[in-house]
Amino acid sequence: MTPSIRPLVAGNWKMNGLAASAAEFRAILAGYDASLAGAIDLAVFPPATLLAAFATAAAETGVIVGGQDCHAAASGAHTGDISAEMLADAGAGAVIVGHSERRTDHDETDADVCAKALAARRAGLIAVICIGETLDERDRGVTLDVVGRQLTGSLPVGATAANVVVAYEPVWAIGTGRTPTAEDVATVHAFIRDRLVHRFGAEGEVIRILYGGSVKPGNAAELMAIPHVDGALVGGASLKAADFLGIAGAYRSLTAA
């Protein structure tokens, strides 16, 4: 973690969740209120079908509800897409852009991701911008090249800690139960911090850098202890309130230490 940065633990529900999942979300809200509010920030990114209901439930709790993607345009003939303005109108405070599943499934480029991050800013949303290398890229020893290229291409000019969060997610660690070593995470996060400071100056010192990829209650404390790991982007473990709150609790404990 970075001592001066308030951690953010974010749950990406991906294409999971029905109306009945509201009970699980309410348990997350109750857990945050009981022991986490004031120490860390918490965000949940449900599927678009649940966004408005979750945002209503989260009103006044401090928990951020966000979208999982947005179109770069504010409106128009783009069947099936959702604009950042629509997300904000539904109560979102943030949006994930450039998740590796979007980059792979929808051929999104760094330029696409950058345009979406700008759209998020236009709509007053925090953009959680995802970057990370594939297993092949890792094995070829080009992780930092890939991450550096994605950072340059995906982050918009004028990024600040208020409008951008970077999420480093090694693609091979997502949903696999595998995580990089603490040394590997430290190397990549330090590299990202250097690049952020080089490009954005003092603001780059305080832009949050999350780690994502098989974060669980059992490994959260070790990950959080790594310099420049300012929180987590959690997939599978965010679907269960107990697991998600367990991860957030590990971050809260370190903050209190």
Ligand SMILES: O=C[C@H](O)COP(=O)(O)O
């Ligand atoms: O957005 C979240 C990540 O893709 C991590 O997913 P995971 O925690 O299921 O590995």
